[in-house]
Amino acid sequence: MDITTEIRKIVGDRLSVSPSELYCYSSDASQVKGMPDYVVRPKSTEEVSLIVRLAYENEIPVTARGAGTGLAGGAVPVGGGIVLDMSGMNRILEIDIDNIQVVVEPGVIQDALNDALKPHGFFFPPNPGSSAMCTLGGMIAYNASGMRCVKYGTTRNYVRDLEVVLADGTVIHTGSKMLKSAAGYDLTQLIIGSEGTLGIVTKASLKIVPLPKTRKLVIASFENAEIAGQAVVKTFSNGVIPSACEILDRVSLQVLKRYDPNLVLPSEGDVILFEVDGTESSAREAAEQIMKVCVPLALSMSLAESEKEMADIWAARKLVGAAVSRLDPTKSRIYVGEDVGVPIKQIPELLKRVQEIAEKFDLPAMKYGHIGDGNLHLALFIDVLNKDEWDRLNKAADLVHRTAIELGGTVSSEHGVGAARAEYMKAQWGPALEVMRAIKKTLDPKGILNPGKLGL
Amino acid sequence: MKNEERKNENETGEKNSKELPFEIDRRSVYKCVQCGTCRSVCPVFDAVGWESANTRGRMLIIKSLLEGRPPSEDVLPSLASCTTCGICAAKCPAGANPPEVVEAARAQLVKCGVTTEAQENLKSAVITYGNSFGDTKSRKHWLSETERSKLPEKSEYVYFVGCFDSYRYPEFAKKTFGILQRFGVTLLPDEQCCASPLLRTGFTEDAEKVMKHNLEQIRKVGAHTIITSCAGCYTTLKNNYPEELRVISLPEFLAEHLEELNLKKLDFTVTYHDPCHLGRHNKVYNAPRKVIQAICTLMEMKNIKENARCCGGGGGVRTGYPDISLELARTRLKDVPEGVDYIVTSCPLCVRNLRDAGGDIEVIDIVELVAMAIE
Known part of the structure; x- marks a missing residue:
């Protein structure tokens, strides 16, 4: 049976086997690589079902992909086969x-x-x-x-x-x-x-x-990331739940200012952005309470209330991860060890240990992330043309993952495991991984669905 | 690119290139961290849907060539379909400049003998006839014999007409020159294509020859300032010719001389489309708006200035991939606000593409608006 012909019967010209096209689907935003044999852009459930059935009958791997913005190689077809580009649905x-x-x-x-x-x-x-x-x-x-x-x-x-x-x-x-x-x-x-x-x-x-009626943003800077972490823990223990709670260390701040020089952000220290939302009075009350908690710890504090000011800060914050090259054009941010998480109380310890790891391997690091839920995005950046820096980077990332597990946390808080973090699943889950494997075997006995992922 | 075309590539196999090394500045390529932000803005990707039609896909394909994949025609539907509109560069958090990388890659592909037929036709037209249309008429056919004979041989200011206004919109050229003549502006004795089509599509060596010719003409006239009404000519003259040239776009010139123009107010509302090569590439945003607002009411489009969507006409896409090009123009027309009488722009390439997209509202060049206010 000619698979290309069979797929084409289902999706017509929404199939590509062009080497250039296949190459474009051989990676996402991580360092994981894997070349597909076919890329298909289905338009309906029926088409997906027919393609998967064809793959099942012929034992061809099928990897679904959205926008390919993943950071763990989840959408990368490490076992070849069919990539289903779902973005057209x-x-x-x-x-x-x-x-x-x-x-x-x-x-x-x-x-x-x-x-x-x-x-x-x-x-x-x-x-x-x-x-x-x-x-x-x-x-x-x-x-x-x-x-x-x-x-x-x-x-x-x-x-x-x-x-x-x-x-x-x-x-x-x-x-x-x-x-x-x-x-x-x-x-x-x-x-x-x-x-x-x-x-x-x-x-x-x-x-x-x-949608909440209003949002307000408390911007507080601290002498170091550890103290910033303590401020977060104290905020929560005082009964305030912000709608966002983000850390931006001093390197992140420099990057953001390069990206948008007009941003109103502190010029020193490590910063926490506490967003609160609700009605005008409840948001104001929560913002005031956060500021009160932070007074003994913070170097400076300010309150942003204008929608534009907040929108500009959030827009820049969203892109900070990739913006490191703005600081040094010879360096690129590589997404490894970038998504660990720990229980909130362990955040100051994680921040300290991560900094030590970056220093040990002599790698510039930027720390930012959703500190309010224990999720730290560590950005290590290297000269991608330097092999030694790659080696040090991978060693540092490995240690960061193991540290998170040791602190009772996770190797991935929101980016997923994919292929990039598959090797840590045993360490994080122990015998529970066998339960996952059993479920996988029951639902996908031939192992065609996204093989090589999740450490299964 | 059409899906049909992709299918053919797949089935007919690859035509491999001459064995030459593909080499461009690696750092400019590796700046891309593959985050995919460009997926949210690339207009060609929006129209086509395949990853290879997106900026990230193009950067990946270029990476693959740098890493040793032999250049072949297989890469062309991706690398030749970029309009070089630059919205990806404006949005790229990592600070990559994909249009520059794509142009550099196209130049390497030309060296390796990997080109589209449309590219070759364009080059041949410019080299043989001095214009991108292969038109055999005189470049100054829009002037009478008498007018031509009276052109000053020397002037500090030259109006660089461009291929489009010379051959497709001579009425724009007439109106523009009519205004500029008041300020002692002349024409080059033998203007040729500015070389933009060659540079955008990778024919850098051929472009050098054309640029050299135009430079000699400029020196002959003794001009220190070049005024042009085409966004493509503008960015080329400004950024690809030697730096000592002072290049001003027509909207900038008009904005500087508003008082002398003595324009009357007109009772209608227009919107303004920012041409990519005037706006995003050169940050000329305010001058055209100043001119428009001196004449009538301006109502902005949905996406403007740095966020303006491409009309689809640039980067050789109009010639190479007309269906995609028109799809982009149709999408751009959706940004037009309700209740406007005209869509004004300041690039003849944008005028043509937006007109061809077939909207209900007339698309005019800024010089036509100014001419209405003068008459």
Whole structure:
């Protein structure tokens, strides 16, 4: 059987086997590489089902891909085979305000959904830095979150129902429009974060929430990142839950200022951005409480209330990860060891240990991230033309991952495991990994769905 | 690129290049960290949907060539379909400049003998006829014999007409020169294509010859300032010719001389489309707006200035991939606000593409607006 002909019968010219096209789908934003044999851009659940069935019958690996903004190689076809580029299935099928939910195809861009919801006064809260281009399907597959997770939770908290194509092409629904259900295993939650290893999401019903009336931003700077971490712990223990709580160390600040010199940010220290939202009075009260908590610890503090000022800071913050080259054009940020997380109380310790690791390997480091939920994005940057720097980088990243596990944390808080962090799954999960393997074997006995991922 | 075309590439196999090393500044390529931010803005990707039609895909393909993949025609649908609009560079957090990288890669591909037929035709037209259309008429056909004979041989100011205004929109050239003559501006005795089409599509060596010819002409006239009404000519004369040239765009010149022009107010509303090579590439945003607002009401498009969407006409895409090019123009027309009488722009290439996209609102060049206010 000629696979190319068979695929073409299903999707027509939305198949490519051009070497250049295949190369474009051989990586994401991580360092993982893997060349596909076919790239397919399906338009419907039926097409996905037929392609997967064809792959099942012929034991060809199938890797689903959204926008390819992943940082762990999750969408990289390390076993070759078919890449399903789901970004063309990008319709918002229903905005059901009465049931406070939406039904979307997996290729819908996160920002596009929120643009569509804004006139209704609602939003879908999980907002990764890549919200301008990442797809909801990718967010579901990796349980993505972002800056507002500290108050609003992760993608996992917003999925009511998924339409999933299983390994043999069978199409199932994992839930309904119901707010709750006590009937059977929660397959929705099983699929979320499974990185395309158990099935391929072709539709999703997502819970939405009302937009807050107002937001305010407390910008506090501290002598060092450890003290900044202590301020965060104290804020929480005083009963305030910010809607975002981000750390930007001094290197990150320099990068941001290069990116946008007009940003109103402190010129010294390591900074925490505490965003609060709600009604005018509740947000003001929360902001004042945070400032009170931070007084004994902070070098400086300010309150941003204008929408434009806050929007500019958040827009720059979203892009800081890739903007390191603005500081030194010979250096590039490499996404490794970039997504560890620890229990909130361990944050000061993690910040200290991560800094020591960067110094030990003599690598410039930028530390930023969702400190409010224990998630630190460490940005190590190197000259990509220097092999020695690559070696040191990989050693440092390895140590960062092991440190997070040692502190009771995770190697990935929101970017996923993919192939990049697969080797740490045993250390993080112990015997629970065998349970995951058993589930995988049951749902995908031939191992065609995104092989080589999650350490399975 | 059309899907049909992709299919053919796949099935007919690759035509490999001459065995020459593909080499460009590696750092400029490795600046791309593959974050994919460009997916949210690349207009060609928006129209085509394949990763290779996006900036990140182009950078990846160029990386693969640097890492030893032999250049072949297989890369062309990706690398030849970039309009070099530069919105990716404006948004790139890592500070990469993909249009520059793409142009450098195209130049290497030309050296390796990997080009599209459209590219070759364009080059041949410029080299043989001195214009991008292969037009055999005199470049000054829009002037009468008498007018031509009266052109000053020497002047400090020269109006660089460009291929488009010379051959496709001679009425723009007439109106522009009509205004500029009041200020003692002359024409080059033998202007040729500015070389933009050659530079954008990788024919750097051929471009050198054309630029040399035009420079000699400029020296002959003794001009220190070149005025041009084409965004493509403007960026080329300003950024690819030697630095001692002072180049001003027509909107900048008009904005500087508003008082002397004595324009009357007109009772209508227009919107303004920022040409990529005037706006994003050279930051000429305010001058055209100043001129428009001196004449009538300006209502802005949905995406303007740094965020303006490309009309699809640049980078050789109009010639090489007309379907994609027009798709971009149609998308750009969706940014036009309701209730405007005209869409004004200051680039003949944008005028043509936006007109061809077939909207209901008339697309005019800024010189036509000014001419209405003078008449």
